[in-house]
Amino acid sequence: MISLFIDTCLSDVSISLLKNNKILSYISNNIPGEHSIYVTKYIENILKENKIDPKEVNEIVVVNGPGSFTGVRIGVTIAKMFAYLTKIRIVTITSLKARVIGRQSNYLLSMIDAKHDNYYVGLYDKNYNKIKEEFMSKDLLDALVKKYNPLIVGEKDKYLIEDIVKYTNNQKNENPHSINPIYLKLPEAMEKNDKRV
Amino acid sequence: MKDIYILAIESSCDETSMSIIKNGSVEIATVVLSQIDIHKNYGGVVPEIASRNHIENITIVLEELLQKANMKTENITAIAVTYGPGLIGSLLIGVQAAKTISLVTGKPLIPVHHIAGHIYANNLEKRLSFPLIALVVSGGHTELVYMNEDYSFKKIGGTLDDAVGECYDKVAKVIGLEYPGGPKVDKLAHLGKNTYNLPYPLNDNSYNFSFSGIKSAVINLVHNEKQKGNTINKENLCTSFQDRITTVLVKKTINALKEYNVNNLIVAGGVSANIGLRERLEEECKKNNINLSFPRLSYCTDNAAMIGAAAYYAYKKGIIADQTLTAKAVDNLYNQKFI
Numbered sequence: 419m420i421s422l423f424i425d426t427c428l429s430d431v432s433i434s435l436l437k438n439n440k441i442l443s444y445i446s447n448n449i450p451g452e453h454s455i456y457v458t459k460y461i462e463n464i465l466k467e468n469k470i471d472p473k474e475v476n477e478i479v480v481v482n483g484p485g486s487f488t489g490v491r492i493g494v495t496i497a498k499m500f501a502y503l504t505k506i507r508i509v510t511i512t513s514l515k516a517r518v519i520g521r522q523s524n525y526l527l528s529m530i531d532a533k534h535d536n537y538y539v540g541l542y543d544k545n546y547n548k549i550k551e552e553f554m555s556k557d558l559l560d561a562l563v564k565k566y567n568p569l570i571v572g573e574k575d576k577y578l579i580e581d582i583v584k585y586t587n588n589q590k591n592e593n594p595h596s597i598n599p600i601y602l603k604l605p606e607a608m609e610k611n612d613k614r615v
Numbered sequence: 616m617k618d619i620y621i622l623a624i625e626s627s628c629d630e631t632s633m634s635i636i637k638n639g640s641v642e643i644a645t646v647v648l649s650q651i652d653i654h655k656n657y658g659g660v661v662p663e664i665a666s667r668n669h670i671e672n673i674t675i676v677l678e679e680l681l682q683k684a685n686m687k688t689e690n691i692t693a694i695a696v697t698y699g700p701g702l703i704g705s706l707l708i709g710v711q712a713a714k715t716i717s718l719v720t721g722k723p724l725i726p727v728h729h730i731a732g733h734i735y736a737n738n739l740e741k742r743l744s745f746p747l748i749a750l751v752v753s754g755g756h757t758e759l760v761y762m763n764e765d766y767s768f769k770k771i772g773g774t775l776d777d778a779v780g781e782c783y784d785k786v787a788k789v790i791g792l793e794y795p796g797g798p799k800v801d802k803l804a805h806l807g808k809n810t811y812n813l814p815y816p817l818n819d820n821s822y823n824f825s826f827s828g829i830k831s832a833v834i835n836l837v838h839n840e841k842q843k844g845n846t847i848n849k850e851n852l853c854t855s856f857q858d859r860i861t862t863v864l865v866k867k868t869i870n871a872l873k874e875y876n877v878n879n880l881i882v883a884g885g886v887s888a889n890i891g892l893r894e895r896l897e898e899e900c901k902k903n904n905i906n907l908s909f910p911r912l913s914y915c916t917d918n919a920a921m922i923g924a925a926a927y928y929a930y931k932k933g934i935i936a937d938q939t940l941t942a943k944a945v946d947n948l949y950n951q952k953f954i
Contacts (some may be wrong), residue, residue: 454707458714459938472719488704491670495708499715502674502795503688595675605663 420470421477421583422461422500426453426493427485427513431435433460435468439584442468446576453492460579461496477507479586481516483600484538484553485530490599502594509589511582512600514540514551520581523569525549528557530573535565538602541566546585553602619692620928621765622680622716623923626709627701627729628754629660630654631672631884633680634919635691639911639927644684646676651795658794659784666704673712680908688720694727695926697732697919697941700755706942716940719769725926726936728948729917730756731768735925736910736918744879744906749901750868752892754780757824759871767927768948771871772822779860782826786833786856788884790849793794801862801889804857807850810892812835813859822867861895869899881908888915 423434429450433441443461465472480497483490490513501508511519518526523544530538535560541550550562563570617785618637624723629759634645650668654660681687696713698707718726733756734749748771749760757774777785780797787796813832817825833856840847872880880900887909902909914921 454941455939458711458718462718462938487666488707491666491704491708492711495670495673495711496715498670498674499712500719502677503716503719508705533898595678598671599667601667605661605667607661607664608672 419477420475421479422444423479423568423579423583424456424457424461424477424493424575425513425516427481427483427490429486429489431457431460432577432579433457433464434579435464435470436583439580439587444579453489457492458496463526467573473504475504475506477499479583480508480597481513482510482597483513484532484602485513487601490601494597494599498594498597501597507591508594508597509592510597511586512540512551514538515536515542515546515548516577516582517571517573517575518542518569520545520578520605521569521571521583525566525568526532526571527563527566527568528571532603541568551600551602579597616618619689619927620686621693621725621923621926621930622691623686623695623727623919623926624671624709624713625697625729625732625917625919625922626669626705627697627699628917629665629668630900631676631918632919633676633916634923635680635684635686636739636920636923636927638733639924640737640742640946642920643686645918646680646681646683647918648672648676650921655794658788660702662702662704665702666708669705669708673708675889677712683847688716688722689858691720691722693723693725693926693930694720695727695922697729697922698726698940700729701942703942703944708943710940710942714940718938723930724936724940725930726732726940727922727926727929728946730758730760730883730948731868731925731929733768733910734760734762734881735928736883736914736921737881737908737913738924741908743881746875746877747879747881748868748871748875748877749881749883750864751883752779752864752886752889754778754784755824756884757826759822759868759873761875762876766925766932766934770949771875772824772867774824774826775817776825776827777830778929779824779864780884782830782860783886785830789834789837790847790852797886798888799904800853801857801891803850803853805854806853807848809855809858810851811855815859816863818863818866819865820870822871824863826860829856833872835937857891861889861892864892865895865899867895868896869903871904871907877908878904879906879908883910888912910933
């Protein structure tokens with residue numbers, strides 16, 4: 419079972435190739451603003467390095483946000499097109515949940531800076547069941563931390579990729595057409611329009 | 616010679632489009648998914664919303680295309696994509712999709728400049744004859760281009776500020792026509808009289824254009840009349856506005872044809888659907904014995920068929936990209952050799 423793991427949500431891009439949940443190779447680079455140039459190149463390189471044809475990949479695990487809108491879209495576009503063409507299994511996991519997988523605590527909280535004192539926040543129980551995944555202010559985040567006393571995972575903490583891919587083994591296969599980014603935030607123009615209404 | 620089938624992708628603005636073109640001139644199938652109804656609510660294209668829609672549609676459009684063409688990606692010779700210019704977030708979806716198709720199928724990737732595509736929309740009607748001059752008029756471009764052979768572009772002149780289509784849309788907005796208002800201005804122009812006193816935009820002997828002045832003139836005129844409590848005769852205003860625009864466009868185009876001693880003119884881009892412009896050009900070209908070509912109406916606006924047509928000639932010139940191809944919001948058509 420060959421799995422391709424793709425995460426392009428933040429400036430740290432992570433591409434891994436796994437065989438039966440064990441990493442064969444991985445590329446992890448900080449390339450702010452350059453995802454559109456390098457991500458497919460990394461995938462091409464990692465496949466060549468392991469002498470694996472794109473058609474021999476059995477599944478794609480893609481992190482589908484939240485994060486930088488453009489960054490998220492790059493990984494998701496590649497993943498859904500790849501899976502559509504090769505008709506392989508594809509599963510998604512949010513960037514918030516991916517950060518807590520493999521870590522142990524009664525409650526786990528992951529957070530990503532969404533600028534202007536706002537955060538993307540994910541809160542999970544010890545079995546990684548979602549309690550909340552939301553865009554929120556720092557005040558609400560502080561209240562959440564106070565209430566649950568969770569283990570906090572930040573955006574600089576590395577993914578435990580083997581654990582993540584293993585965790586997604588039990589997830590249902592998704593339809594590439596309906597795989598889309600999780601933004602947790604409306605485009606500005608829509609927020610303004612909503613307020614007008 | 617073996618037939619060349621190009622799968623082309625265009626996503627530079629608010630249309631998600633894919634097409635399969637055989638040998639640069641035969642359309643096998645095309646799918647265009649327009650987001651116009653979504654952006655109408657905002658009075659113009661909202662880039663972030665456009666990107667979100669492109670990603671939702673990208674594999675669905677491909678599936679529809681392959682079904683319509685009754686083809687598989689294995690039957691395709693190469694993949695082509697608009698890499699720029701356009702809205703960066705929109706372009707990126709098409710470029711990433713194209714790179715992924717190229718990676719998975721092992722087929723070559725051809726980067727196509729959006730304006731080259733508009734020009735080659737004419738090749739889907741009739742094989743281009745050289746040398747030619749192309750008048751490119753759209754919401755983002757106003758240019759006069761000289762070509763002495765396939766996929767060789769020399770800029771003769773262009774707009775110094777707004778594009779002509781942009782000017783039409785803004786004028787439409789000022790007089791209360793719904794986005795996209797450009798075609799509505801053209802329609803009203805045929806119902807009115809040339810009564811308003813508007814300037815001729817950059818009516819000199821150069822091949823450059825400037826449309827911000829006439830745009831401001833229309834805005835001021837509308838405001839002044841409103842303050843005086845007068846109503847605007849929309850039809851007459853549109854007729855007067857369209858007269859100034861087409862007069863200058865046609866005059867400069869005919870001058871360029873004469874100076875470069877060229878008797879083939881092609882018109883390209885969204886504004887080539889403008890009936891007023893078509894009528895004036897037809898009249899002048901007939902007078903001056905010039906062969907005039909327009910794209911069919913459905914190919915005046917953004918579509919992937921034109922990208923597939925242009926890509927065939929780019930491919931024959933050896934223009935191939937690798938997996939590091941990226942989208943460019945702004946790019947010069949005239950440096951194509953350096954890709």
